[in-house]
Amino acid sequence: MFKYPVTLTKDGANLLVTFKDIPEAITFGKNEEEALENAIDALETGLSFYVDARKPLPKPSKAKRGQKIIAPSALESAKLGVYQAMMDQGIKKAELARRLGWHMPQIDRLFDLKHSSKFDQIEAAATVLGCHIEITVAT
The missing domain is CATH 1.10.260 (434 Repressor (Amino-terminal Domain))
Structure with missing residues (x-):
């Protein structure tokens, strides 16, 4: 239900993690495994901003080919x-x-x-x- 596509971008020695649907959710990792692990916390934090502001949650967009999907716990x-x-x-x-x-x-x-x-x-x-x-x- 809350499965959002994530974009991984090489940023120097790190991988930058962003969510098209939730611009507030940004993190990074030293490698893909760490970046995707950190992405869960970033996603939950980003979604919490919507809950705190009593705003509707963003609808997940469709993932592009090869794009990873991240969901909250x-x-x-x-x-x-x-x-x-x-x-x-x-x-x-x-x-x-x-x-x-x-x-x-x-x-x-x-x-x-x-x-x-x-x-x-x-x-x-x-x-x-x-x-x-x-x-x-x-x-």
């Missing part, structure tokens, strides 16, 4: 999915808190991509939005 993807559902339905954080019977700091932590929320809380938020979370393990 599973927990962050679940949080982003709930956030996107809330945005799509025009529901504010205060309304979500009311529906869940939670206080606003709990809602703020739910959408903090650096906070290690409990998965059952993310599922509860999805449920009150009329959604469910699916998890797939792929090889």
